Structures are given as structure tokens and as C-alpha cells.
Amino acid sequence: MLEWKALYMAENEVNRYSQSQSQTPVPAHEGMTIVDLLSILRKHIITIAVTFVVILGVDILYTAMSPVAYTTTTQLFATYNSSNDSANSSEQYSGSSYIMSQIKSYPDLAKTQSVLQPVVDELKLDTTPISLASQITVTNPTNTAFVNIAVTDADPSTAARIANGVAASLSNVVEKSLYTAGSNSAVKLSIVQPAQVPTKQSSPKWSLNILVGVLGGLIIGILAALLKDVLSKKIQDESDVTDIVDAPIIGRVVKDDILAGSSPVVVSEPGSPIAEDFRRIRTNLSFSTPVEGTNCRLVVVTSAGASEGKTTISVNIAAALAEDGPRVLLIDADLRHPSVAHKIDIDGSAGLTHVLSGQAAVKDVIQRYWKPNLHIIPAGPKPPNASTLLNSPLMTTLVANAMQQYDYIIIDTAPMVVANDAVIFMKQGGTLEMVCRRDQTLKRDLHEIADELETLDMPVTGVIINCAKENKKALENSNYYYYSNSSPAEKNRKNRKS
Structure with a gap:
């Protein structure tokens, strides 16, 4: 055992640091730098990885469980149907203006019961016009006389039959019953591109969905890491x-x-x-x-x-x-x-x-x-x-x-x-x-x-x-x-x- 020097009495009291010293100001928060962000991401790499795997897994599972569908398109072109074979240019111009004003309503017309019920009856489809309308997408490209009818169905041949059937029914309604009963209308719809039986499925889109899953997993993973770092006490x-x-x-x-x-x-x-x-x-x-x-x-x-x-x-x-x-x-x-x-x-x-x-x-x-x-x-x-x-x-x-x-x-x-x-x-x-x-x-x-x-x-x-x-x-x-x-x-x- 070491022998210590005898303890001696020191000063009456120990100098203390005054609590009234001016406080050191807390430095203002400097914005997060790239280095800080990378440090946080590295710290929570497991959180990012788990989140990424979960999001990508859910995306793959959703894609795998989505029903396979095929889409095909029929294209129609609207022309002026003059009763006079020798119509002059003025009449042709006014007819074109009339067509452009009318054709804008055809996408909605194509989904009505008047157009779709004949298709259901003719093709003997086990559906209703309302349900069939949900399979159809009709568009009129801006400033054109084209009407595009796209149909999606689980069976590729059925999709093509429906697309062509809707095109024919729409043309018939426009020409014979829409404007003047018992006579031809001034608008004629001609099928210029019949629908073909599609060979490739239109959905699910694996490449797009996987890309969305990867990007979504990374973004959500990074957000989860940042949130975890902020909430961590x-x-x-x-x-x-x-x-x-x-x-x-x-x-x-x-x-x-x-x-x-x-x-x-x-x-x-x-x-x-x-x-x-x-x-x-x-x-x-x-x-x-x-x-x-x-x-x-x-x-x-x-x-x-x-x-x-x-x-x-x-x-x-x-x-x-x-x-x-x-x-x-x-x-x-x-x-x-x-x-x-x-x-x-x-x-x-x-x-x-x-x-x-x-x-x-x-x-x-x-x-x-x-x-x-x-x-x-x-x-x-x-x-x-x-x-x-x-x-x-x-x-x-x-x-x-x-x-x-x-x-x-x-x-x-x-x-x-x-x-x-x-x-x-x-x-x-x-x-x-x-x-x-x-x-x-x-x-x-x-x-x-x-x-x-x-x-x-x-x-x-x-x-x-x-x-x-x-x-x-x-x-x-x-x-x-x-x-x-x-x-x-x-x-x-x-x-x-x-």
C-alpha cells in the first residue's frame, strides 16, 4: 500500500465558474449538405433496403395478380356526304366546318346505348352496354376528322371483333339515324383502319411497373430513412x-x-x-x-x-x-x-x-x-x-x-x-x-x-x-x-x- 503525503488544508473554498457568464450563442442551423444526406442514408441503409424490397415486392405481386388484357384500335374518318354530286367549293367548305363541329361529340356518342346495344346483340356478348362502355376508349385527335376506337379485352380476338363492331355501329348511327330520320346525313364515317387481333398483351405492363416499383422503392426508402433520422431521439x-x-x-x-x-x-x-x-x-x-x-x-x-x-x-x-x-x-x-x-x-x-x-x-x-x-x-x-x-x-x-x-x-x-x-x-x-x-x-x-x-x-x-x-x-x-x-x-x- 502506498503511503501518501499528509493531507493539508487548501484555500477556504474552490474557485467556481460563474453561472452568470455570457451564454455562447447557438449557431444557426446550416442547411443539410450532400455529405450530411449521404451520412444519414448510410446510417439507415437497412431501413432503405427493407423499404425498397417491400415496395418492389408489392409492385411485383400487384403486377402478377393483375388480369392480362389485350388492346386493339379501329380508326374511322369523317367526310362530308353531299347529296349533290357537283357540290361547289363553298358547300364543301361549309360541310367541313360542320363535320369539325360535330365530330367532337362522337367519342361520347360511341359509348351510348344506341351504338353499343346493336354490338352486344350482333356479337352475342355476355355483357351490358354500360359494362361494354368501360372497355372502350374513343378519341378524336385535335383538329382532325379521325375517330379512334380502342377496345380492351382479356381475349385478343374478342377485342378486335368488338372494336370493328363498335366502329360499324357508330358509322351506322351517324349516317342513318342521328340527324335526319329516313335519309342520309351530311356526315359519313368510313373505317380506314380495321382493328387487328393483337399479338402482345397491353396490360399488365411489366417493364413500366417494375421501373415504377424501383423508383418508388428508392424514393420511399430515402424518405423513410430521413423520417426515421428526424424522429430518432x-x-x-x-x-x-x-x-x-x-x-x-x-x-x-x-x-x-x-x-x-x-x-x-x-x-x-x-x-x-x-x-x-x-x-x-x-x-x-x-x-x-x-x-x-x-x-x-x-x-x-x-x-x-x-x-x-x-x-x-x-x-x-x-x-x-x-x-x-x-x-x-x-x-x-x-x-x-x-x-x-x-x-x-x-x-x-x-x-x-x-x-x-x-x-x-x-x-x-x-x-x-x-x-x-x-x-x-x-x-x-x-x-x-x-x-x-x-x-x-x-x-x-x-x-x-x-x-x-x-x-x-x-x-x-x-x-x-x-x-x-x-x-x-x-x-x-x-x-x-x-x-x-x-x-x-x-x-x-x-x-x-x-x-x-x-x-x-x-x-x-x-x-x-x-x-x-x-x-x-x-x-x-x-x-x-x-x-x-x-x-x-x-x-x-x-x-x-x-
Whole structure:
């Protein structure tokens, strides 16, 4: 057990940052860039893919279930039917004008009972004129004397027979019964292009429908991704964090049952991939700057809200650092919800609370764990005045003395939504590492905390993503994915997963 210097009384009170400092204005929202859009789409690629497959599948199913139909067209031409064979040009001109005025009504005339009932009777169709009208499309191209009759039917030969029958019936009605009963009318309709039996189906149109399905699936998928991103209240990946917090990602820890154990992973499973995640964090922390005037790096660990894994991260970082030989001290400064002692299964009945309240000396509560160079100060029992104790000169002195004795000090503090205790230790030169848990950390809380720390000029130094998505693809064909020095327990755990 290290013998510490006697604690001395410091200044009467610790300088606090004034809450009346001018607030840093929130920057105006800059419009979404192409890079931002691509980042959102990449983040929700599964949503886009699922939506695309569903829309395209529905489109294909609808097309496959649609009845097959064939369409054919008969074309008629209207002429002036003069009773005088030697009609002059003036009469021909007035006749043409008359035709152009009358022919506009023929598309509607063709669907009347007067035209369609004779067709039903002659072709012995099992339908009514009203039903038959729904199969017919009649058009008069602008400024022409043509009338086009298109008929759609499930049978191609029936479609052709109906089209020709309707053309003949319309011509007969126009010429013999529409204008002057018992005499020929001035308008004559001649079939210039009889309907042919179609050889290709007109519907369903597979190519068009598939194109619509593809485009619709992509558009709806992108809209679904954007909507999901807007409505998402929790952190889903690293980009959600970096969009809010201007700090680098110093580590990613995937979700694994091994983290629920009562000892750090570098102790229980030193050859596991999770242990390597914490060794990576250890390496990144080694590049941080020591507190001025010391060789010690003060690392303050916190989170936005509760249950985000900050204590688990703190314990494992401390063990990973001690594994390499440096002198490491882990302090449980979360006096409102002590958990370090429970996490590593040590006696937590006496701890920091007793020291700060003058009931015990540091040497009475500090414990050695796993290695001679790893020391733990548990929180002890919950005090009624946690903020007062942590802001006391005694706490400042304790940390200052510890920085003369250790290479690393890891301080596990309360979540920022509960209290900003982390700021107390940052004033002594510490770096702030924010733990963000995927699908747990609220974006709103992280926004508010980032703004508060920016106002205090104590921004987040680094971010650790807890329960990050596991990326096995990069190592799935590599010898590095499963470590050769894995313990039997680790190998059994992997075998159970596979």
C-alpha cells in the first residue's frame, strides 16, 4: 500500500465558474449538405433496403395478380356526304366546318346505348352496354376528322371483333339515324383502319411497373430513412454523436455478456476482442497531455444519462492501463450512486465519503486490486451532501496529492443530467471522456450537456461509444478475429454463440 503525503488544508473554498457568464450563442442551423444526406442514408441503409424490397415486392405481386388484357384500335374518318354530286367549293367548305363541329361529340356518342346495344346483340356478348362502355376508349385527335376506337379485352380476338363492331355501329348511327330520320346525313364515317387481333398483351405492363416499383422503392426508402433520422431521439451510431459533440471517438466497445462479469475483461478474458477494445482506448489515452507540473494524466469519465455504462468503462480502462505497468488510481466519485465496488466485487463500506467528511484517511480506504500498481478508492456510503463534499478543498487536495503519486487517475463521476461533478475535476487539468451508449443516450441530453460544457469552456475531450455495432466483416476471413490466446471460457462462449 502506498503511503501518501499528509493531507493539508487548501484555500477556504474552490474557485467556481460563474453561472452568470455570457451564454455562447447557438449557431444557426446550416442547411443539410450532400455529405450530411449521404451520412444519414448510410446510417439507415437497412431501413432503405427493407423499404425498397417491400415496395418492389408489392409492385411485383400487384403486377402478377393483375388480369392480362389485350388492346386493339379501329380508326374511322369523317367526310362530308353531299347529296349533290357537283357540290361547289363553298358547300364543301361549309360541310367541313360542320363535320369539325360535330365530330367532337362522337367519342361520347360511341359509348351510348344506341351504338353499343346493336354490338352486344350482333356479337352475342355476355355483357351490358354500360359494362361494354368501360372497355372502350374513343378519341378524336385535335383538329382532325379521325375517330379512334380502342377496345380492351382479356381475349385478343374478342377485342378486335368488338372494336370493328363498335366502329360499324357508330358509322351506322351517324349516317342513318342521328340527324335526319329516313335519309342520309351530311356526315359519313368510313373505317380506314380495321382493328387487328393483337399479338402482345397491353396490360399488365411489366417493364413500366417494375421501373415504377424501383423508383418508388428508392424514393420511399430515402424518405423513410430521413423520417426515421428526424424522429430518432436516441443515439444510433457515431455520426449521431459527432454531429452534436465536437470531439474524437477514442474507443468503441461492442455489447457483450462478458462485460456484465464482476471483473474487468483484461483480467477475466485477456485474449478476447473486448479486451482489445479497451487496450485501444488505453493507447489513445496515452497520447493525452499530462496535468501541468506532473507526469499524471487525469481522466474524468462521465455520461449524459444513467445506465450508459460509464462505470463499466471506467473499471475496464483502469485495468487496461494497469496491465501495461503504469501506476493507476480509480476513484469512484459518483457519490449519488456508488457502483465501482459492486462492479469489481470489493468492499465498498468505507471510501471517499469518509475521507471527505474527515472520518478516515486515504490510506484507510484505498484498496489494491489485481496488480500492485492498480489502486481503488470506492465511494463508500451515499452522503446527503454529495455536491458539497466533491466541491470541498479536501477533494481538491486529495486529487492534487494523487497526481504526484500516480501515472493515471481515472475518476468515475455522476451522469451529467444528474450533476456536473465532472467539471470539478476538469478544473484541475483533467480530460473529459464522454460515454455514449447506442440506443440509450438521448440526443436532447447530449445537446444540452455539450452546450453547457462549451459555455464553461470545458469541452468534451473524447467520446467512447458503448454497445457499438460489431463489425465482423472486416475480420471474418482473417486469423485475427479469434485470438489464439483466448481463455477456455472465452472459447466456450464463442462456441455457444456460433
